[in-house]
Amino acid sequence: MKSFLGGAGNVVRNLKALGCRVALVSVVGEDPEGKEISQMLSSLSGVDASLVVEPSRRTTVKTRFMAGGQQVLRVDTESTYPIGRDTGEEVKKAIQGFLDCCDVVVLSDYAKGLLGAEILNFAISQAKDEGKAIFVDPKGSDYTRYRGASVLTPNLAELGQATGCLVDGDEGVVAAARKLIDLCGLDALLATRGREGMTLVSAAGEVMHLRAEAREVFDVSGAGDTVIAVLGAAQGIGVPLSGAAALANIAAGIVVGKVGTAVVRPQELLRAIHQQQASRAESKVMDLPSAVEMVAVWRRKGYRIGFTNGVFDLLHPGHLSLLSRAAGTCDRLIVGLNGDLSVRRIKGQAPVQNEGARSAIVASLEHVHLVVIFQEETPISLLEALRPDVLIKGGNYRLEEVVGADVVKAYGGEVVLAELADIYKTNSRIAKITNGTL
Numbered sequence: 001m002k003s004f005l006g007g008a009g010n011v012v013r014n015l016k017a018l019g020c021r022v023a024l025v026s027v028v029g030e031d032p033e034g035k036e037i038s039q040m041l042s043s044l045s046g047v048d049a050s051l052v053v054e055p056s057r058r059t060t061v062k063t064r065f066m067a068g069g070q071q072v073l074r075v076d077t078e079s080t081y082p083i084g085r086d087t088g089e090e091v092k093k094a095i096q097g098f099l100d101c102c103d104v105v106v107l108s109d110y111a112k113g114l115l116g117a118e119i120l121n122f123a124i125s126q127a128k129d130e131g132k133a134i135f136v137d138p139k140g141s142d143y144t145r146y147r148g149a150s151v152l153t154p155n156l157a158e159l160g161q162a163t164g165c166l167v168d169g170d171e172g173v174v175a176a177a178r179k180l181i182d183l184c185g186l187d188a189l190l191a192t193r194g195r196e197g198m199t200l201v202s203a204a205g206e207v208m209h210l211r212a213e214a215r216e217v218f219d220v221s222g223a224g225d226t227v228i229a230v231l232g233a234a235q236g237i238g239v240p241l242s243g244a245a246a247l248a249n250i251a252a253g254i255v256v257g258k259v260g261t262a263v264v265r266p267q268e269l270l271r272a273i274h275q276q277q278a279s280r281a282e283s284k285v286m287d288l289p290s291a292v293e294m295v296a297v298w299r300r301k302g303y304r305i306g307f308t309n310g311v312f313d314l315l316h317p318g319h320l321s322l323l324s325r326a327a328g329t330c331d332r333l334i335v336g337l338n339g340d341l342s343v344r345r346i347k348g349q350a351p352v353q354n355e356g357a358r359s360a361i362v363a364s365l366e367h368v369h370l371v372v373i374f375q376e377e378t379p380i381s382l383l384e385a386l387r388p389d390v391l392i393k394g395g396n397y398r399l400e401e402v403v404g405a406d407v408v409k410a411y412g413g414e415v416v417l418a419e420l421a422d423i424y425k426t427n428s429r430i431a432k433i434t435n436g437t438l
C-alpha cells in the first residue's frame with residue numbers, strides 16, 4: 001500500500017515541488033495515520049509543519065482501491081465536525097507563529113472541520129494586517145466566512161453552490177464570480193472550470209478566460225490543489241495575478257496528464273511555456289490574406305497598426321532596437337519580411353538564414369505581432385493591402401528613401417524614422433565573418 005499526503009498536504013507537495021518553503025498548520029487525530037502524516041511532512045526538507053492533535057478526531061484518510069490502473073473503490077475515514085475550542089486556540093497560535101515568515105497565505109478548505117468562521121476570520125484578518133495576500137480554495141455554501149480574502153479559486157460546482165446560480169457558459173461564470181467578489185470583498189476570483197479551463201474575474205471588472213491546456217487527461221483529482229499552489233507561489237514572487245493564473249492553467253494542464261494526485265516541477269512548467277511560445281510564434285507568421293483578416297480584427301478593436309520591413313538575417317542589436325522602437329509607435333506591429341527570392345533580387349545573393357528561420361526568429365519576439373513574407377523587391381503590395389497607420393524604418397534611411405512612404409502618406413498614414421543607438425550592417429558583418437575579421 002502506498003501513502004501520499006492528500007488534501008492541504010497535496011497543496012504542500014505542489015508548493016514544495018515548485019521550490020517554495022512551506023509552513024503548514026493542520027489538525028490530525030491521535031492515531032497511527034496522524035503520526036504517519038507527521039513523519040511524511042518531516043521528511044520533506046523546507047517544510048515546517050505544525051500539526052495540532054485533537055484526540056477525539058480521526059485523521060482524514062482516503063483509501064483508494066485500484067485495479068488495472070483504475071480506481072474501483074474509495075473508502076474514507078474522517079471526522080468532519082468542527083474542531084474544539086482548545087484545538088482552535090492552538091491552531092491560531094501556530095498560524096500566528098508562522099505568519100511573519102510567509103509571503104502569501106493559502107487556505108485549502110476541504111470542509112473537514114478546521115476552517116470554521118472563527119479560524120478563517122483570525123487567519124484572514126491577521127494575514128491582512130501583515131499585508132499578505134490570501135488565497136482560498138473554498139468549500140460549502142456560506143462564503144461570507146472568506147470575507148477579506150484576496151482570491152478564491154472555486155470549481156464550477158463550488159461556484160454554483162455558493163451563489164445558488166446556474167453557472168453555465170462564460171457569462172454565467174462571470175456573473176457568479178462578480179457576486180462572490182462583492183459578497184466577500186475579494187480582489188479577484190479564479191473559477192476553475194475542469195475541461196473548460198478557468199476564468200479570472202477581478203474586482204475592477206476585468207475578465208480573462210483561459211482555455212484548458214491539457215493534451216491528454218489521465219487523472220483530474222488534485223488539479224485544484226496544483227492551481228492554488230502555483231497561483232500562490234507565483235504571486236509570492238511578484239507575478240501579477242493574470243500571469244499567475246496563466247501559469248496555474250498551464251500547470252493544471254500538465255498535472256491532469258499524470259496518474260494520481262501528482263505535482264508539477266518548474267522544469268515541466270518551463271518546457272510547457274516554451275512549447276506554447278513556439279506555437280504562438282509559428283501562428284504569427286501568416287500569408288497576406290490571413291494578415292489582412294487579422295488587421296481587420298485589430299482595427300475593430302481600435303488598435304493603431306504599425307509596419308516595418310526588412311531582411312532580418314543574423315538578427316543583431318540594431319534589428320532589436322528598430323523593432324522595439326517600431327513597437328513603441330503602435331499597438332500591433334507587423335513585420336514585412338523579404339522572402340529568399342526577394343533578398344536574391346535586391347542583394348544579388350541568398351541570405352545566410354532562409355526565410356523560414358528568419359521569420360521564426362522575428363516572430364518569437366514578444367513585441368512583433370505578425371510576420372508576412374513577401375517575394376517582391378518592395379513591400380508596396382503589402383502596404384496597399386494592410387494599410388498600416390504607421391510605417392517605421394530605421395534612422396539610417398532618409399524620409400524620401402523609404403520605399404512605400406508615398407503609399408502610406410497617400411491614405412493619411414504616418415511615416416516614422418526611428419533613431420537607432422548603433423547602426424549595424426548585416427552585409428559588413430557577413431563580410432567580416434567570411435574574411436575572418438569578426
Ligand SMILES: Nc1ncnc2c1ncn2[C@@H]1O[C@H](COP(=O)(O)OP(=O)(O)OP(=O)(O)O)[C@@H](O)[C@H]1O
Nearest residue numbers: 155192193194195197212214221222223224225252
Ligand atoms: N478534463 C480536463 N481537461 C483539461 N484540463 C482540465 C481537465 N480537468 C481539469 N483541468 C485543469 O485543471 C484545472 C482545475 O480543475 P477543476 O476545475 O476540476 O478543479 P477542482 O475540481 O478543484 O479539482 P480537484 O479535483 O483538485 O478538487 C482546470 O481549471 C483546468 O485547467
Ligand SMILES: [Mg+2]
Nearest residue numbers: 137155224225
Ligand atoms: Mg478543488
